[in-house]
């Protein structure tokens with residue numbers, strides 16, 4: 126219900142913002158990022174006077190025309206912690222100053238050239254068919270740099286078995302461990318709503334995602350595989366942010382609602 130409320134508020138603000146733009150006669154000289162994607166759903170709930178709209182910010186909040194997800198749905202910029210997935214993925218504050226991103230996949234000049242690896246997210250997670258343009262990359266680097274931050278880490282590190290390569294042996298160990306745990310479906314439902322609901326839940330808004338809340342024929346092992354390695358547009362989850370017990374709980378919930 127909480128999510129529904131947020132949605133209603135968001136729609137209300139979007140309409141209010143659209144009305145304001147109409148009233149003010151589109152007099153703004155701000156440039157809209159050059160893409161065919163929908164810019165009408167930019168974040169208007171958490172935006173405050175000191176985080177004014179800018180072309181870089183608009184781009185960061187723009188929903189993909191392919192599957193309806195935005196950078197801001199997964200990554201925090203300091204104002205969008207109300208979006209549940211931002212808890213699971215790196216903050217972009219200070220990303221322009223990092224020496225290495227994506228756990229070493231991008232280093233040196235490539236950090237700037239890929240907007241910290243965002244070009245990969247654009248194609249993998251937002252399913253955009255055409256690569257990000259140099260102008261869009263510049264918009265993002267500019268947006269990172271515009272954010273107030275004390276974060277001067279040269280690299281963000283975390284625990285995963287998905288990078289630098291998928292570690293199949295470790296996956297097997299994890300699957301065996303998770304199978305031994307007893308999952309709590311009630312906690313699992315909460316976790317599922319937060320960590321998976323945007324894409325797989327009853328009110329999921331991301332498109333081109335298989336339903337796992339009905340007719341799911343997977344099991345604990347396959348759920349663990351997807352969560353730890355990611356799959357296509359599905360991101361991988363870190364060991365330190367989603368534990369094996371969490372996966373056991375989420376699995377218990379998914380299997381329960383599927384009558385297993």
Ligand code: HEC
Nearest residue numbers: 195196199214215220226227228241242243246250281360
């Ligand atoms: C479905 C969620 C998702 C979306 C949407 C997404 N990303 Fe990512 N992004 C990830 C994941 C997963 C990683 C790797 C793990 C991490 O850094 O949290 C990542 C990594 C990154 C990194 C590297 C962080 C570091 O220092 O290692 C940056 C920068 C980034 N994304 C920016 C963006 C931008 C900008 C967009 C929009 C064009 C975007 N991402 C869209 C999930 C997403």
Ligand code: HEC
Nearest residue numbers: 320321324331333334335347348351352356357358359375
């Ligand atoms: C950003 C959207 C997104 C999020 C968040 C997400 N998934 Fe997925 N998930 C997908 C997509 C897209 C696929 C299909 C992958 C493919 O085959 O290309 C998928 C596939 C799956 C599958 C395999 C489905 C099948 O029928 O084989 C499972 C299981 C799964 N996800 C579980 C989860 C769980 C558990 C979470 C939360 C911890 C989660 N997903 C979070 C997008 C997402």
